[in-house]
Amino acid sequence: MSDNEPREPKFRRRAEDRPDEVMDAALVLFSEQGFASTTVDQIAARAGLSKGAVYLYFRSKEAILEGLVGRTINPVVDDAFDRMSGFRGDPRPLLAEFLRNIATMMTVRPVWAIPLIVLRESRLAPGITENFRRSVLDRALPAITALLRQGVEGGHIRPVDPELTARTVIGPVLVHILLSEVFDIRPGGGLQMQRLVDNHIQILWAGLAPEREPAA
Structure with a gap:
């Protein structure tokens, strides 16, 4: 200038x-x-x-x-949910990308701190739990449920309950964080979020694989 x-x-x-x-x-x-x-x-x-x-x-x-949730977490999850909306096909690659992005996101301290604050303070300040639920979970569960439902309807995954399976998709990640930060229970080597997600995907894919036709 x-x-x-x-x-x-x-x-x-x-x-x-x-x-x-x-x-x-x-x-x-x-x-x-x-x-x-x-x-x-x-x-x-x-x-x-x-x-x-x-x-x-x-x-x-x-x-x-x-505002911190909106600045730090929403831009990441917004992109994931936008991609899930209206998707047609095998949901597993999109779910894998979503879970791995969460694992990566949780290695960034300013991002990681937000869910920790919500977990630790939920009893003393229930309003922050409500805000986080509305901003993240109330959007994640319907988006993943719809993605799984179309996968079942298209024969890409075995017939499962989409709503319950959506909880299965994100549940292990939430429990892993809960064990680490509330109960101070961690695997050897620390949080190991990426390894947890990779292990979770391996087990989840085995459970979602389409049923094979019985041999004639």
Whole structure:
């Protein structure tokens, strides 16, 4: 930019950055001391803002966490659910990609921290569980169910209950996280999310394989 070109006012650039600054500060505090123990005053102080400035962008602490889900997790799952919508064919490659993307996503600390906060704080702050369910699970289960149903109807997988099988698809991943972060039970070598997903896919595919016609 030349010296003669108008520059964007500094305060305007700063204002556009403030929601992210608030969410960044909140994520650190939620991870360090828990959602229930964190106050909006603390978030504002860490972000270098007044409490009133935080409320210009977020109506509540719960809204900040909802913003973190929208910023961090929704872009990843949105793409997966869009691809599942209206898909016709063998659902297994799409499910494998979805599960492996989750495994990859869970290696990124800012992403990984969000479901951990929800799990750890669900009893003290049930509203955050409701927000996460609405943003992620209420979309994941119907999308996977529809994908499996068309797979059954097309003969690509054996006749299974699509709704229950959708829970089977995502259940082991959720339980694996629960065992690790709530009960402190992990396999040798740490979380091993990618290995868990690969093992899960191997077992799941064996259960979904189309039934063979009996030999004549």
